[in-house]
Amino acid sequence: MEKLQNIRIAVDAIVFGYKNNDLYVLLIEQKFGSADRYWALPGGLVQNDESLSDAVIRELHEETNVQLTFMEQLYTFGDDIHRDSRNRVISVAYYALVDASNLEIKADTDAERVQWFKIDEIPPLAFDHNLILEKGIERLKAKLTYEPIGFDLLPEEFLFSDLENLYCTILEKEIDRRNFRKKILSYGILEETEKFSPIKTGRPAKLFKFNKLKYNELIDKGFHFEIKFA
Amino acid sequence: MEKLQNIRIAVDAIVFGYKNNDLYVLLIEQKFGSADRYWALPGGLVQNDESLSDAVIRELHEETNVQLTFMEQLYTFGDDIHRDSRNRVISVAYYALVDASNLEIKADTDAERVQWFKIDEIPPLAFDHNLILEKGIERLKAKLTYEPIGFDLLPEEFLFSDLENLYCTILEKEIDRRNFRKKILSYGILEETEKFSPIKTGRPAKLFKFNKLKYNELIDKGFHFEIKFA
DNA sequence: TTTATTTTGCGTTAATTATACGCAAATGTA
């Protein structure tokens, strides 16, 4: 007969933030391992009476203060049976977005440090977390082109140039500013505010808001969001 | 301190097949439960020393003879902690494609029946398998439009009208036969054979083959497969 | 006070792609 199943199940979360025209990821460094310290994605074992998504929320709350604007399951990593050298652990990875523009993460505790890392300055991570992160970035890039999740990385009110820069930097592509603006505006999912940017150079720019209600209405009518580039 | 983790991990597989101009799914009915018998997706618990995808392959092999042409992880179902009434079980769902046109599934054993079900004639399934299947169909539909996985549901050599019908029936949309043909041919990923269809009505039609090598070459050059409809 | 500099916001045109068809060719059948 089969041996009793002895596999642990964990969740890990990729938290993406965008600030200063760069994409960041939230990492933690556990200190109780004393010997080799590694930066890692926030996460941990799932509790018996807890749903997977609740487990992610809990782990993130324990380690950070971040207010998520979007969260979605990414992939389950369980093909490498030695991804954790101590035990067989299968990890259900999630990725989440936050408005990092004016966000405080929790102060470091005795147990761990928490820090934002630029996406192109990621250190070697614990377990297979570099792999997980890679897959997360891939997914973020793809999703950005067919769902309006870019707004979840920006403040409630933002400049058109912010949105444009977000797309350029994350997708690592050049886009024509004017065509981009025309396209997004044609969808009718942005609301113009009366406010102007506090920036002191060039022509003052209006602040815009994403109208999620309007977006959902359009979706019901068969609308499909899409941003493509050469 | 935390209670020891007591969560089981299983895999389930949606096997899609296409024949007679209809999409089918492979279901099994376990008999040892005696009382209430339910049709269910093939699957089972993951073994300690086995990768997730190996577990799927093994379970499918135990229950069927199918030769997979495509397999991909779909989603991990673990938000409903009572999805299995007996134990907490988290299921990693996969979906796979086969050429069902001339395929024998295993004969029914004492333990279970195996059968193809038309996608619009699915009975109530065990656990949350109807939900899993729904998500699988959604994914299949989406993927069909941006990756050439339709060929994995067809025989090695197929008619253009087969391919066209496959897209029409799975996506439940009408398409213009001539524009569809033009579009696919323009990609240069099909190979014409010298053979003709054995069908005895209308003008004889050439058999085509999907040239995967050519497709991969194009992908490397930045090609993007896409089939859109009104 | 003028003159650059910078960034926004709105337009125009050409190139490409999608859509909607027409129609002859090649077979089997009445």
Place this chain on the structure above:
DNA sequence: TACATTTGCGTATAATTAACGCAAAATAAA
């Protein structure tokens, strides 16, 4: 021989995308 059926190729038009031009509104410099 005429007819029904399905394939295979083509063409005209509409719609969308891509590539730019340029004035407006502010600050900074001369």
